[in-house]
Amino acid sequence: MSTDEKIAEIANLIENMLKKNGKFLSLDYSKICFDFINEDTIKRYSKLIQSFRHSSTESISEREFFTKEQKIFLIDFGLTILKAIHVLLTDK
Numbered sequence: 001m002s003t004d005e006k007i008a009e010i011a012n013l014i015e016n017m018l019k020k021n022g023k024f025l026s027l028d029y030s031k032i033c034f035d036f037i038n039e040d041t042i043k044r045y046s047k048l049i050q051s052f053r054h055s056s057t058e059s060i061s062e063r064e065f066f067t068k069e070q071k072i073f074l075i076d077f078g079l080t081i082l083k084a085i086h087v088l089l090t091d092k
Helices: 003-018 039-053 057-063 068-090
Strands: none
Touching: 003 039, 003 068, 039 057, 039 068
């Protein structure tokens, strides 16, 4: 999978995990993330990577502004977010 595809999949998975019945779940991220990750962080992250989910010419152009290193960071950070969401959802 390319880095762009990985970021797109992370974006889709975050939404699929958190969106239930058309609304986003509110989780207590402070339980495991020491306030490094919260709902605002996830919203900003999701908005930042939104262009990776779409195949319009505009979205593809937006992706070109990210360096390879930034994309790798987005993948690593996204995986951390996903792990936190998974833990919090399985603890419910």
